[in-house]
Amino acid sequence: MTEPVSQHRLRLRDEFLQRAAAELFKHDERVRGLDLEVRFDGGVAHLTGEVGDRAQLDTARELIGRLDGVFGVWDRVRVGGREPLILDLGCGGQKQYPGNVGVDLLATDQVSVRADVSAPLPFADSCADRVFLVHILEHLIDFLPLVDEVHRVLRPDGVAFVLSPWWRYVNAVADPTHVRLLDVQTIKGICRRPGSPRTWFPLHAGCDGASIFAELRPVKDDSAEPPGAAHLARFFD
Structure with missing residues (x-):
């Protein structure tokens, strides 16, 4: 372990x-x-x-x-x-960078757009340069609809930043509001879901023994070259 x-x-x-x-x-x-x-x-x-x-x-x-x-x-x-348009989903009272657009269901001084992240996001297709998903996926019973929405709103050269508790670390299960457990291999599954048109290219993924991290780029061109085995082996089994 x-x-x-x-x-x-x-x-x-x-x-x-x-x-x-x-x-x-x-x-x-x-x-x-x-x-x-x-x-x-x-x-x-x-x-x-x-x-x-x-x-x-x-x-x-x-x-x-x-x-x-x-x-x-x-x-x-x-x-x-050009300043990047960066969405900070489920930010609560803390955004990752001051200039990000804070998005949350509950109003705080950091929230610019009130929205339920488990529902369709109120943003246009391919509008965002970056989307932060920091300590949010573990709170959703089914986070794949949100992942698909992030894919939709990101520009083709955009990046989604994921940070969630690692399933084997105590904090993953100690918080009773956590309803999903994640691993680095979960990120691999997100990138290539059988039958899903929403695929991702993993730019980076890792685990520090407490949290998992990932940066994902949406694949919006059907002719795009998929990541090779050597690239995937950097991050996944």
Whole structure:
């Protein structure tokens, strides 16, 4: 059984990752000179700043995600001068980034749009650059309709960020409002559901012994190349 990483080790690992990312941006010509900042918190990389085009952001995300000890790569980055539209679903009183659009059924000072995330979302097709699903899926008896709605509202180059308790960690079952248990393999099942037109390309997935993390890109082109076996083997059995 995987034990949760201690807070002391997480802090030291974040320091290591901060130095490794600084060296990456200094020496790797693919990202050198980009107006990006990265901050690590509990093994999650937070990217902010601005790039000229989406390919530059994708490259930076991919390279940072390859660093040993990174559990997730989250970003709020301007692309070509445009602020991203980021939905923070079920945010309650805490959004992941201040500029996100908070969405929740109950009103708080962080909620911009009141909506039931278990129902169709009140957003247009392909409107969002990023969608956060932080500690939300485990509260829904059937979260697949929400996953499908996120697929619908994301742009083709968008990303869904998932964070949920790992099923073998005590917090997953200690909270009586948790009605579903998730594993990294659950993410694999979400990406390729037999008979579903809503498929996903996993950009990253991991587990720190307490939580599972995933970044998923919606596949909206039927002719798109599916992820290869070597790519999937990075994350899934």
